[in-house]
Amino acid sequence: MYLYEKNKEGTYKMKNKIEAVNGFRAVAFIVIFLSHAGVIWHDFGACSVSFFLVLSGFITFYAHQGGDMKCRLRDCINFSYRKIKRMYPLHLIMLVPALAIQVAFVYIGRETFSIADFLSVLIPNVFLFHTWFPINRIYFGYNGVAWYLSTYAFLCFMFPILFRLMKKWNARKAVISIGICVIVPIIISFILEVGNFQQYREWILYVFPPVRLLDYFAGMQIGYFFCSRQNTMSGKMIALLQVGVILASILLTSFLNADYQIPFIASVMNESIIVYMPVAILGVYLIAQNRGWVNKCLKSKWLSSIGNVSMYAFLIHYLVLQYTHMVITNFISENISAYVLCAISMLITTGLTWLYIKAKNGCGVSA
Helix, strand or coil: CCCEEECCCCCEEECCCCCCHHHHHHHHHHHHHHHHHCCCCHHHHHHHHHHHHHHHHHHHHHHHCCCCCCCCHHHHHHHHHHHHCCCHHHHHHHHHHHHHHHHHHHHCCCCCCCHHHHHHHHHHHHCCCHHHCCCHHHHCCCCHHHHHHHHHHHHHHHHHHHHHHHHHCCHHHHHHHHHHHHHHHHHHHHHHHHCCCHHHHHHHHHHCHHHHHHHHHHHHHHHHHHHHCCCCCCHHHHHHHHHHHHHHHHHHHHHHCCCCCCCHHHHHHCCHHHHHHHHHHHHHHHHCCCCCHHHHHHCCHHHHHHHHCHHHHHHHHHHHHHHHHHHHHHHCCCCCCHHHHHHHHHHHHHHHHHHHHHHHHHCCCCC
């Protein structure tokens, strides 16, 4: 991935290339796809979401570091619009098959859905503010993964404000900020547990934009460290830490999926944003170093190609999985293997992503 910075003459020059970024996006998308397909634990997908959010904060800060940015309301809205405008048309397109599924469920009697219910989910979805409602059928309504786009729009809206705040930053403030980002979700989880507000845990700690801003802001701090401090770690140390991040992700996912009665403190900590954010912070910093055997793997051309289109595939894949499951189980066999469903859905997602990008390019819009 190439990023650009403005020089004194007002023209742009290329910054150092972080070659592993697109490869990492590809791996994160594949993990999310497999988790939604049910062939791996769902929390692996939640882990990838944390990495995505931290990486987004890092990349956005890195791209604008050294420049200036206004943070008036209009500037924040424009910045957010520029960030999501490539994905928004696909979001609207994917609402069509999503609505078709809903109509089909009502027709066969699987669900009941009034016009008021329909509009209460559709309108927030269209305007990308559905993650601000503490109702599962709204924030995960229709195309379930579109919550990420809604949350991401808010994160980008906040970026100019946070970036301006960090203009007089130093290492001490960055460390304190990372600590706050890690601790605040634990405090929120504790309050929800003590106050018996478990019904809001998923909404607040997984999709609610102001809380997921913590992942994003932590990524910005990593961007600050990366841009302002010279790395002195050896290649072997980076490789060792990369292995540690992978193992930690696996072990933490095992903790989240533990099949036993967990005590109070464990129930407080049993949230993906809490257990994965520290790992994601370290992981993203290591990815940025462009060294280590993990980075070498992530630099492969085929992973980079997938990473370039991963956001489009992300918005497409969830409904493909739903349709594939519905068609095969209703018309072919109810005992179809999850792995077969996953493989078929992956092929369909790949094909639809290719067709969408081809259509965009045919309209003269860059993918």
